[in-house]
Amino acid sequence: MILLTVLIATLVIAVSLPVLGQRVLARRIVFVDLALAQVAATGYALGMALEIPGVYAAAATTAIAVIFLSLMDEDTPLPKEAVMGGVYAFAASVGMVLLSLLPYGEGQLMGLLFGSVLGIDWQGIGELAVFAALGLALALPDHANSFAGRMRFYAGLSLIIVPAIYAIGVLLVFAYLVMPALSVWRRGHNGPAWEALTLAAIASIAGTFIADYLDLPPSATVVLTLATIAVITGTYIHFNNLGPPETEEATDTEDEADEDGKTADETSALTTSDKKTT
């Protein structure tokens, strides 16, 4: 019975997070999920300090963070990961200071940051699916690089990620956001979404049953299964030199072109060495 809710919960995130992860990877803002989750948790603590319901305070601080992140142009010369990292560190520190003033708050904030897939029931799965559908509807359609467009994207992102971390924990959310997208990533570009989705779903099913059979913690086992499948797929794609033709790279930004150059060189070097050995 508990096995079934765990399985369905991991399948819900396996369907909703990898596609979103591809958008996150393309924009090079991987830290955004940790930053948003931390801002929400700190908001919760702030709510307790000000004696207003924690959920509303969390929603308010997350909204402020969304507005702040939307102010940043997507082609900004600033390294975006550094901004996300900064937001994360700032929010975590504010949370820590608030906690030190609130003797009763600690347990609740920990619970908020580290949900567990074992703790989710059918109602929780329903809520997770509704938030995921809403978030995907906002974040997935292409948006203009304007304040309103970026705000729609970040709002959608936080609608999926914050409730998901609350429900099933930061470990699973981060892994499902990044690993499938990364494993089908090729030549500096996102691979097909169906590949990322398929391997995420396989990892959910296999990982949940392996954990049950071997009597292991489900979150960590599912992540390990996902990592194993992602590494195998990624290595296969890398060595088979799959991806769009190299001429497309000319249109990329300087940064990406540099990295692409390297990977292309590496790949060609590897294929030539392969040829030699054969």
Add this chain to the structure above:
Amino acid sequence: MPLLKKACAPKLQYATALFSVLLLLFASAAIAKPTVVATVPALGQIAQAVGGTDINVKTITSIGHDPNVFSPRPGHARMLTQANLLLTVGFGLESSWLPSLIELSHNDAIIPGSVGYLSGGDAIEAIGVPRGMNSQQMSEWSPDTNPYWWLDPEMGIKVAKALAIRLSEIDAVNAERYMQRVQKFEQAIYAELPRWRDYMKIHTGAVITYHNTYVYFMESMGIELAGFIEPRSGIEPSTRYMDRLLEIIKERDVQLIWVEPYNNRAIAKRLAGAAGIKMMVLPDSVKGYGTEGYVGMFDTMIERIARWSQ
């Protein structure tokens, strides 16, 4: 000559002032009350019960804090600098943060092994395997490391007695008063203990708890333990283990799951929901001074369990 007098006068004044300041310092040290620093609130209450107005008591962690993962602040090191006695739970509960804090305080009087350091381990032995455990649970049970002894009132008395002896060594003038107070503390607990035990006999069957926190309490009150949700602290249980707990709940007719105030309630709530039983948060300390606070903690626990068991 007058010139010499003029030159000497400020020096003489300075020396006199310094002398009087030193004199004051020594005098205040002689009449100062010993300061006892306790690591958790319940231990602070035991110290207040024994020391009363003859000592100053300070507590490092607050009610609701998980003493396993406490992050001390510089103020806590300063607190230890002024301490004459450090009262700790022991059995590894504070091992992740207390040793470095003691080092930071540069207070040689309270290092482990000295007169100014008293740990639960100096007065009591850790609990053995609690009753009601099956062989599977016993294999996961480490009897040496359960530190939550203050939730057994009789263990509290034992440590209070050890504390009274230690305080008498540090502050011999008030030795008799410490001994008298510890007797009163003992009487106050034994006045309530039979009532608590009777209450628990009527109101609880076997119980599942999140961690091994309440094992001393359950042993003392005669409550049967059916299992833990998270047998190894900080490691998520498996789905198979959760299903086994569901079977145990049915077999042994468990009606209640207890969770510490600082632990993740989601998993316990899920288990309770799946089994159709209730989950409750049980405190491990409550507000209050001295004996009143410590006895009040058991009153609150018993009252809450009785209410939730109905």
